[in-house]
Amino acid sequence: MGVWIMTGVTFREAARRKILWAALLAGGTFLALFATGMHFQAKDLARTNLPPFIRYQLQSSVLQVGFYAADVLAVLLAILTSVDTLSGEIASGTIHSIATKPISRWQILLGKWLGFASMLVVYVALMFAGVGIVGRVVAGIVTPRIFLGGALVYLECLLVLTMTVMCGTYFSTLTNGVIVVGLHGLAFIGGWIEQIAALTNSPRLVTVGVVSSLLMPSEALWHRASFEMQSSFARTLQFTPFAIASAPSKAMIGYAVAYLGIALAIAIHRFRERDL
């Protein structure tokens, strides 16, 4: 029961503090601009002599840009909404009147985590549906395996959320933000290094990318999502920034799930044991 009360209050916090609405407004603005851009691109491409399947692939790669933007917005939302949820409440003393109620600390933490997770599932679903509808209506592109892609991006958001919550049990809000953004930045750089290294046949550089993905597997999940949402033909072309030269394996997805579970367990343990 305590878990659901905390889930409800956390979700309500996101709505009351207008965080969710601001993120949806930003997402809506992006979708409007993206739809306009795709519309004009479709018109411009129609005037060229390019074969239809090349035009289709070009527009598909632009659609990947849309999905990637949705992914970045969702990851930012995951970090910004949860970065001060524990550290901030511990610093201000807000947590004292909650933690002295007959509710276990693991219930507080898990309830908050579920509250943010519920908010993120709404956001990722709306953004992916938005980009998918724009692609379908404006350019006539049907995104393959969009649900799987969306689920992988949601998993990425949960991973970043969990790391933010976990670091919030150890560090102050500012330090927590720096660490989590730094970790995701590491994953971002590592993920792209891996792709570029695979394109240029540099196995040792690929290893560097894989290692960085093991340290923080968030961006690897995006690359897998992008891989899933492209046709097999587009995957082989490898002439767009989102062509996946080295798709993270299914084992990497399993690793990310285990990583998330361990981070959540550490967060719960640390929050139970620490002084407030």
Added chain:
Amino acid sequence: MYGKKVAVRNLSLSVRRGEIFGFLGPNGAGKSTSIKMLLGLVKPTEGQALVLGAPSGSVEIRRKIGFLPEDFRFYPWLTASELLKLHGRLCGLSAFCLADRVPALLELVGLTAHRGKRLSEFSKGMLQRIGLAQALIHEPELIFLDEPTSGLDPMGRRAVRDVIRAQRERGATVFLNSHLLSEVEITCDQVVFIKQGEVVGSHDLRTQSRGETRVIVLASKLSDETAAGLTRWCTSVDKQGDRLTISAKSREALPEVHRYLAASGADIYSFTPERPSLEELFLKIMGEDRGL
């Protein structure tokens, strides 16, 4: 321990059920840390605390405890009513129960007119009041109040005092941490003094009035013989003109002394029992503040 500093050491407290217990000490004495340990917010490196007969911090014990933290803060986007409902639900109260309980508590702390206002619009005093209400939402057996009147005006302090006494009337125990010694003096039954994490003294405010009592009498037509006759009830008598300073053996002797003086033909203008204030006692036990 906080780093290398010992926050609390050899702290042994025993609080009787149904009393208002004052916990006094200078800044940094370890009062808040002690309260946090009793509430399970901080784990002691050694030793144990029993609260209501069970180890502190357990969920079961927390069902019976209310807590008002010092400088109460909560989600500023909640309204006063929503805050109380949230805390009530965390305490396991049903919506049916809260429908009566929340308005009653808002009335008790004088915030009925502000029930729909968000906490971000509340003054410090209003936050203290709503904080007190959340501590009482589940009618706890034991209530910890950390500086409950620090942000309040005189009317607010009186209201809080009345609320605290009402809690004692219903059988609850109140553990009060306050710097306002005058408030403690008129509210508490027993006080304990803590310094550098250790108990350095205690005082029973209910029994002190039954001990030796110093009285200042202003009276004319008071003869030396009459003054000398007071030794039947007094351990010391000092007459300086119309001013008589006596130490009565007990408070119960005072009506006899008054009758004796009136019967002797003295015109009594004032008869004022005095006792050392809690502040005097506090300074005596704690010593001088060498911090400034």
